[in-house]
Amino acid sequence: MTENRRLRVALLGAGSVGSQVAALLLQHSAELADRAGAELELVGIAVRDLDAPRDTELPRELFTTDAEPLIVGSDIVIELMGGIEPARTALLQALNAGADVVTGNKALLATHGPELFEAADQVGASVHYEAAVAGAIPIIRPLRDSLAGDRVRRILAIVNGTTNYILDRMDSEGAEYADVLADAQRLGYAEADPTADVEGFDAAQKAAILASLAFHTTVPLEAVHREGISSIDAQMMDAARTAGYVIKLLAVCERLDDGDGEAISVRVHPALVRRDHPLASVRGANNAVFVQAEAAGDLMFYGAGAGGIQTASAVLGDVVSAARRHIAGGVGVGESTRANLPIAPVGRAVTRYQITLEVDDRPGVLATIAGILADGRVSIATVEQSIIAEELDGEPTAEQTTGAEGRARLVIGTHKAQEQDLAETVDRLGASDVVERVVSVLRVEGN
Secondary structure (H helix, E strand, O other), X not given: OOOOOEEEEEEEOOOHHHHHHHHHHHHOHHHHHHHHOOEEEEEEEEOOOOOOOOOOOOOHHXXXXXXXXXXXXXXXXXXXXXXXXXXXXXXXXXXHOOOEEEEOOHHHHHHHHHHHHHHHHHHOOOEEOOHHHHOOOOOHHHHHHHOOOOOEEEEEEEOOHHHHHHHHHHHHHOOOHHHHHHHHXXXXXXXXXXXXXXXXXXXXXXXXXXXXXXXXXXOOHHHOEEOOOOOOOHHHHHHHHHOOEEEEEEEEEEEEEOOOOEEEEEEEEEEEEEOOOHHHHXXXXXXXXXXXXXXXXXXXXXXXXXXXXXXHHHHHHHHXXXXXXXXXXXXXXXXXXXXXXXXXXXXXXXEEEEEEEEEEOOOOHHHHHHHHHHHOOOOEEEEEEEEOOOOOOOOOOHHHHHOOOOEEEEEEEEOOEEHHHHHHHHHHHHHOOOEEEEEEEEEEEXX
């Protein structure tokens, strides 16, 4: 079936993922040809430096620093360079030449996705990007195709392996953030500059892509509320464990219908997840996407969120899909963003919270705090109190021994409240003369 059919494939970038994609295209060419319906000929690999070290040994004659001839002469262009430019220009050039493109570039899709999809629609080509969100985990096609007839209500996702590795070790070992981050850098899980991961930028890009697919609405990156994990410490982990939770960096994409009109909320932040929730069991550097749909119910997608060979699997799946479109003919599958739902500010989100305070240990303090919460329309569900031991020089006085005056730590669990109400209430707590400091505020997700 494939003897007289050949599709030219160009590869842009030969890093850890790109080199694995090239190797698999060469090693499994016969199998891939049978699946695609045509021979997939790797015609060249465009790189910045011909002599840079590669993870996989590849034929040197495939390499070039001149990408343009490869791009305009190919049927399928795979972009694995990363970054915005020159990736954006290269993919627009490929689409304008009528090629299908395959990319794992989350930053590019989160910032210029609509431009790429529009260019593909103009020529009847397709943009494939299964590898852009969760590595080897198949989630793009399920959201775009399998659930296209359903109504997704919510997505909770762990989409950054570095932060999950750090938080998992902090939870299981009682380790401090800085120590685990240093280990993650040494092991290659975290970059020398870990900002993109630990401050939530990487997860926010992926959240924008997931929300755009799930709610058929273009979600610009700047509309995603983002918080990182650098403020999480061992005490917060201990409090979470005592209350039956684990802390995860979550991408939360949900549909809101609270009387102010239907909208969507997209945010990335550390969150408390009950230990019996499927996401709580996601260990190490793995990723998971938990989807709640009206008809299909709860769905869980779990696996390796990164890694050269694992991500290459998702890329090659897209290559086969693109090849089948070329063989079958017709226009490519476009993106569905016609719902055009408004994107709500984070203040409209509604969830439960855990507020940790350091307070004066004296009568009337809890009543004062309860009053501040009630005035802010935040209802208390649970309260845990512990005395903060003070370091003393010499023998304690009688007053210190009896604990007549001192400090206490309060861990307050709330019922559901609107984010805006909660934020204003926390500000008032911080200004109260009975509160020494607001230690942390964590959202509770997944219930």
